[in-house]
Amino acid sequence: MQAEVEQFARGTSPLHAWDARWKVVSLAVLMLVLASLDSLSVATLGAAGALAVLACGRLPLRFLARRLIAAQVFLLPCLLVLPLTFTGAPLWIGGVRLSGEGLRVASLFYLRALALVAVAMALVYSTPMTSLLRALQELRLPRILVALALLTHRYLSTLAGEFTRMRWALAARGFSPRPRPAAWRPLANVVGVALVRSLERTERLQHATRSRGYTGRLRSLQPFPGGPANWLKSAACLGAALGLWFLDRGPGT
Numbered sequence: 001m002q003a004e005v006e007q008f009a010r011g012t013s014p015l016h017a018w019d020a021r022w023k024v025v026s027l028a029v030l031m032l033v034l035a036s037l038d039s040l041s042v043a044t045l046g047a048a049g050a051l052a053v054l055a056c057g058r059l060p061l062r063f064l065a066r067r068l069i070a071a072q073v074f075l076l077p078c079l080l081v082l083p084l085t086f087t088g089a090p091l092w093i094g095g096v097r098l099s100g101e102g103l104r105v106a107s108l109f110y111l112r113a114l115a116l117v118a119v120a121m122a123l124v125y126s127t128p129m130t131s132l133l134r135a136l137q138e139l140r141l142p143r144i145l146v147a148l149a150l151l152t153h154r155y156l157s158t159l160a161g162e163f164t165r166m167r168w169a170l171a172a173r174g175f176s177p178r179p180r181p182a183a184w185r186p187l188a189n190v191v192g193v194a195l196v197r198s199l200e201r202t203e204r205l206q207h208a209t210r211s212r213g214y215t216g217r218l219r220s221l222q223p224f225p226g227g228p229a230n231w232l233k234s235a236a237c238l239g240a241a242l243g244l245w246f247l248d249r250g251p252g253t
Contacts, residue, residue, distance in 0.1 A: 005129060005153075006128065007063075008057075008059050008060070008125055009125065009126065009127060009128040010128060011057070011058060012058075013057050014056050014233065015053075015122060015126035016057065016126050016127075017225055018126075018225075018229075018233050019135075019224045019225050019226070020127050020131045020132055020134065021135040021224060022230045022233070022234045023123065023126075023135070024123070024132070024139065025139070026233070026234040026237040026238055027119055027123050027237065029237075029241050030050075030237055030238075031116055033046075033241040033242075033244050033245050034046045034050060034115040034119065034244070035112055035116060036248075037111075037112060037248050038108070038248060038249075040111070042244055042248045043107075043108050043115070044111055045244065046111070046244050047111045047112075047114050047118070049115075049240055049244070050114070050115035050116075050118035050119045050122075051115075053119060053237075054118045054119070056122070057122050057125060057126040064121070068114075071114070071117045075110055075113050076110075079106045079107070079109075082103070082105055082106035084099070086099040086103075086106075087101070087102075129150075130150075130218070130220060131222075131224070133146050133149055133150050133218055134218055134220060134224075136149075137218050143217060146218055147216055147218075150218060158201075159194070162194065166190050166193070170186065170190065
């Protein structure tokens with residue numbers, strides 16, 4: 001079972017061809033700047049730029065649209081609630097009393113969050129997980145965190161498939177997961193069996209990695225892509241971040 005983040009991670013777009021180490025650092029700086037914007041107009045510009053970065057990955061539009069729409073489940077409530085509950089000068093729209101300051105804060109929060117989601121998607125969906133973890137390792141992220149992230153990525157789909165098989169087995173035996181006391185015991189048994197199998201798989205994995213000389217460092221025969229294009233992309237990204245910061249907090253703002 002292929003993980004979702006790996007579906008389009010090996011492409012030929014400018015994002016895919018970007019050295020993962022430079023990509024992580026540059027996009028992280030951009031995300032920090034996007035999260036700190038206070039001007040609504042600059043935040044709008046930042047959100048548009050973040051969506052442009054995501055478009056550079058040349059990912060399928062339907063795939064991106066589904067992910068961005070799913071993000072609205074978390075973003076839209078703030079956009080709807082804050083104008084109704086925030087204090088400040090009233091703003092009447094169609095007989096509904098809204099807070100002008102609350103509308104501004106909600107819009108600013110929404111644009112920041114949308115920009116961060118877009119940049120995070122651009123980073124994750126355009127970088128193979130092994131390359132991303134190797135880049136974090138080269139950037140001195142603790143080895144234990146890299147190893148945990150790698151194993152989680154590797155076996156999360158395996159555990160999901162195991163739960164699916166258990167659900168099918170229960171359905172084949174006439175089990176219906178209704179909220180009643182009679183269903184609690186079978187569900188507890190399923191969770192217990194899954195935990196025991198996970199523990200057994202963990203022990204087998206530990207013995208297998210030790211027998212192959214694993215020392216906790218992620219290694220690969222595939223080098224990071226080189227060339228001046230990496231410098232140019234990073235310079236453009238950092239220049240855009242600096243420009244947004246200057247527009248937001250520079251002289252005259």
